[in-house]
Amino acid sequence: MAVSSAPRPASLDESAAKLHLIDTDVHNDLPSYAELKPFLAKEWHPWIENGGPFSAERAYANTGPGIMVDAVREEDGLCAGDPDWVVKQLMQKYRIDLGVLTGTLIGASVQHNAQAWAALSSAYNDWTLAKWVWPYPCFKGSILVAGQDPEGAAREIRRLGREPGMVQVLMASAARIPYGNRLYWPLYRAAVAHDLPVAIHVGAEGTGLANPPTSVGYPSSYLEFHTDHSQTMMGHCVSLVAEGVFAQFPTLRFGFIEGGICWAPYVLGRLDRMYPALKAEVPYLTKLPSEYVLGHCYFSTQPIEEPDDHAHLLRMLAMLRAEETVIFASDYPHWDFDNPLTAFASFPPALRRRIFVDNVLAFYGPRLLQSHQ
Amino acid sequence: MAVSSAPRPASLDESAAKLHLIDTDVHNDLPSYAELKPFLAKEWHPWIENGGPFSAERAYANTGPGIMVDAVREEDGLCAGDPDWVVKQLMQKYRIDLGVLTGTLIGASVQHNAQAWAALSSAYNDWTLAKWVWPYPCFKGSILVAGQDPEGAAREIRRLGREPGMVQVLMASAARIPYGNRLYWPLYRAAVAHDLPVAIHVGAEGTGLANPPTSVGYPSSYLEFHTDHSQTMMGHCVSLVAEGVFAQFPTLRFGFIEGGICWAPYVLGRLDRMYPALKAEVPYLTKLPSEYVLGHCYFSTQPIEEPDDHAHLLRMLAMLRAEETVIFASDYPHWDFDNPLTAFASFPPALRRRIFVDNVLAFYGPRLLQSHQ
Numbered sequence: 001m002a003v004s005s006a007p008r009p010a011s012l013d014e015s016a017a018k019l020h021l022i023d024t025d026v027h028n029d030l031p032s033y034a035e036l037k038p039f040l041a042k043e044w045h046p047w048i049e050n051g052g053p054f055s056a057e058r059a060y061a062n063t064g065p066g067i068m069v070d071a072v073r074e075e076d077g078l079c080a081g082d083p084d085w086v087v088k089q090l091m092q093k094y095r096i097d098l099g100v101l102t103g104t105l106i107g108a109s110v111q112h113n114a115q116a117w118a119a120l121s122s123a124y125n126d127w128t129l130a131k132w133v134w135p136y137p138c139f140k141g142s143i144l145v146a147g148q149d150p151e152g153a154a155r156e157i158r159r160l161g162r163e164p165g166m167v168q169v170l171m172a173s174a175a176r177i178p179y180g181n182r183l184y185w186p187l188y189r190a191a192v193a194h195d196l197p198v199a200i201h202v203g204a205e206g207t208g209l210a211n212p213p214t215s216v217g218y219p220s221s222y223l224e225f226h227t228d229h230s231q232t233m234m235g236h237c238v239s240l241v242a243e244g245v246f247a248q249f250p251t252l253r254f255g256f257i258e259g260g261i262c263w264a265p266y267v268l269g270r271l272d273r274m275y276p277a278l279k280a281e282v283p284y285l286t287k288l289p290s291e292y293v294l295g296h297c298y299f300s301t302q303p304i305e306e307p308d309d310h311a312h313l314l315r316m317l318a319m320l321r322a323e324e325t326v327i328f329a330s331d332y333p334h335w336d337f338d339n340p341l342t343a344f345a346s347f348p349p350a351l352r353r354r355i356f357v358d359n360v361l362a363f364y365g366p367r368l369l370q371s372h373q
Numbered sequence: 374m375a376v377s378s379a380p381r382p383a384s385l386d387e388s389a390a391k392l393h394l395i396d397t398d399v400h401n402d403l404p405s406y407a408e409l410k411p412f413l414a415k416e417w418h419p420w421i422e423n424g425g426p427f428s429a430e431r432a433y434a435n436t437g438p439g440i441m442v443d444a445v446r447e448e449d450g451l452c453a454g455d456p457d458w459v460v461k462q463l464m465q466k467y468r469i470d471l472g473v474l475t476g477t478l479i480g481a482s483v484q485h486n487a488q489a490w491a492a493l494s495s496a497y498n499d500w501t502l503a504k505w506v507w508p509y510p511c512f513k514g515s516i517l518v519a520g521q522d523p524e525g526a527a528r529e530i531r532r533l534g535r536e537p538g539m540v541q542v543l544m545a546s547a548a549r550i551p552y553g554n555r556l557y558w559p560l561y562r563a564a565v566a567h568d569l570p571v572a573i574h575v576g577a578e579g580t581g582l583a584n585p586p587t588s589v590g591y592p593s594s595y596l597e598f599h600t601d602h603s604q605t606m607m608g609h610c611v612s613l614v615a616e617g618v619f620a621q622f623p624t625l626r627f628g629f630i631e632g633g634i635c636w637a638p639y640v641l642g643r644l645d646r647m648y649p650a651l652k653a654e655v656p657y658l659t660k661l662p663s664e665y666v667l668g669h670c671y672f673s674t675q676p677i678e679e680p681d682d683h684a685h686l687l688r689m690l691a692m693l694r695a696e697e698t699v700i701f702a703s704d705y706p707h708w709d710f711d712n713p714l715t716a717f718a719s720f721p722p723a724l725r726r727r728i729f730v731d732n733v734l735a736f737y738g739p740r741l742l743q744s745h746q
Contacts, residue, residue, distance in 0.1 A: 307692065
């Protein structure tokens with residue numbers, strides 16, 4: 001499987017050499033919907049009054065620890081809701097140079113009322129810039145979009161596409177329709193026009209207008225719900241390749257965040273096995289399916305799988321070409337946070353460097369290093 | 374991960390030593406619904422007149438070769454519909470000692486009318502015995518059940534549970550509700566009472582009362598549909614473990630047929646990672662999730678993944694403890710048939726022996742070797 005080098009920059013900026021660690025998944029919190037009012041179109045104000053808009057929240061209660069204990073500030077109970085606190089408790093404590101904010105409203109793209117959530121996402125994006133990104137050189141933002149309305153999402157991408165503080169388009173992996181479908185192509189066209197990668201993040205499966213969390217229906221426990229997360233990722237990955245998204249948009253980079261990584265070798269092997277016999281269906285593809293995946297897709301580490309035999313993980317990473325496709329994520333402040341100082345201690349240093357810095361830069365492109373102040 | 378040895382017999386029958394190859398997935402065909410009439414309760418006859426009952430057929434057209442050319446008999450166009458023909462074209466040609474019949478009505482368990490399909494499944498099972506199993510020592514049958522009505526399925530299992538020609542319970546992997554759910558436990562109780570393993574087989578995803586083929590909705594192509602098959606398998610596997618099916622039924626053996634195998638290491642790793650933090654939800658589990666999977670689950674080879682680097686496949690098999698969990702399947706007469714004489718040529722002989730014979734015997738238990746004539 002020859003890897004397409006098209007979407008990966010040939011050389012990295014010199015300033016990259018100074019970086020040691022970039023976190024692609026920092027969940028900064030919105031303490032109150034009232035904070036969005038200054039950014040939200042007036043017509044939607046009544047909708048967020050009385051504590052916030054109705055949203056189809058996660059249906060599975062996490063019976064585990066939930067939030068990292070040291071992420072909660074004792075005096076006000078605020079968790080990841082204050083930028084200075086996150087700088088101290090995450091960025092400084094774990095020596096992270098740059099953090100990409102993924103927030104707490106990723107489920108916007110599976111809420112029933114797409115118009116309302118498009119307005120709310122716009123306000124949220126402006127709030128992210130004003131409160132988190134512009135005052136802090138260490139934070140970069142995501143353009144949250146209500147992807148169930150791809151034309152609307154494209155407008156939001158064009159509105160913020162020139163903002164150097166925004167480094168990706170973000171939506172839920174939960175969905176009603178697989179992301180390769182042509183319905184979404186306006187969204188990809190806008191992202192590519194601004195050289196923005198598109199990232200999808202787990203967590204809203206089975207809510208709003210999304211399908212049940214598995215293709216066999218609703219599981220019974222959060223343990224299942226969480227383990228099953230990778231299935232939305234797999235469905236989208238197969239769809240993106242088979243529908244020809246990467247053939248149509250040769251510079252598009254796609255990120256799979258918090259959905260695990262060790263499912264990818266399986267998908268590559270199975271797609272490549274089936275493709276030769278079923279080419280007639282997908283005549284617009286000009287490469288092996290695995291080449292599209294390895295050339296366009298990036299997979300975040302958290303939660304990194306922990307097989308009993310650690311060598312298995314390294315073998316899986318090799319099958320996935322981790323030296324070009326895997327990017328670091330902490331998932332701060334969530335319970336299954338991966339501590340970058342320990343979780344990767346056994347990785348070869350060169351691979352760690354690729355996962356912590358080089359691949360992350362390749363995924364986001366040059367704007368990650370551009371000043372936004 | 375210590376493997377539970379409970380459901381695997383400690384020693385194999387001496388006659389097993391004479392066997393060289395057992396095929397766990399032979400799709401014998403029903404040439405016409407009229408053949409079922411002698412076995413079908415009178416009240417349902419009108420329902421199968423005019424060519425057969427309505428059934429929610431597969432929604433994705435296979436644009437590939439479909440059926441193996443040499444499986445079709447020239448003079449009458451019959452494909453795998455005549456036992457003598459299958460003996461000649463499959464069993465003798467590939468030197469297969471025993472073939473487990475999986476038929477063509479596996480989607481029974483996702484058809485809307487459970488009562489009607491329970492009746493049809495019963496007739497089909499009796500037809501299988503009369504036409505295929507009893508006259509041919511090389512064929513064993515599956516008890517097809519309409520699993521959407523687990524109490525009804527349990528009755529069918531009890532009706533045929535003492536028949537030595539029937540070696541497993543069979544239903545679709547497509548489902549409305551994951552198979553760990555307590556709704557299905559009457560079915561498992563009946564299977565265990567007769568020491569019959571339960572097998573699920575892909576193909577009906579997105580039809581009848583099943584969910585869409587992926588947890589993000591309907592894909593567009595058969596290439597996707599086929600690649601996504603493993604997702605139903607994963608959902609059920611996680612559900613069976615997490616709901617405590619294997620804790621409740623310590624002798625239950627579960628087979629995943631035609632859903633691929635290389636997804637399993639990923640699921641094991643992810644479940645084991647999450648379990649310690651989420652134990653509170655599943656207090657009835659007394660082992661690591663991976664121990665339940667490795668101790669109770671069997672995975673059929675076809676279609677075996679074919680990564681570019683063949684060493685990857687062998688590494689995956691090691692992670693999955695293939696020497697105890699993988700069983701051979703040809704999928705005759707379907708297009709992606711795995712030829713046992715060539716597809717496994719590069720496997721170590723000891724592993725091949727386990728996959729071709731020993732694991733298959735462990736899965737079906739002693740009745741596979743019992744005479745049914």
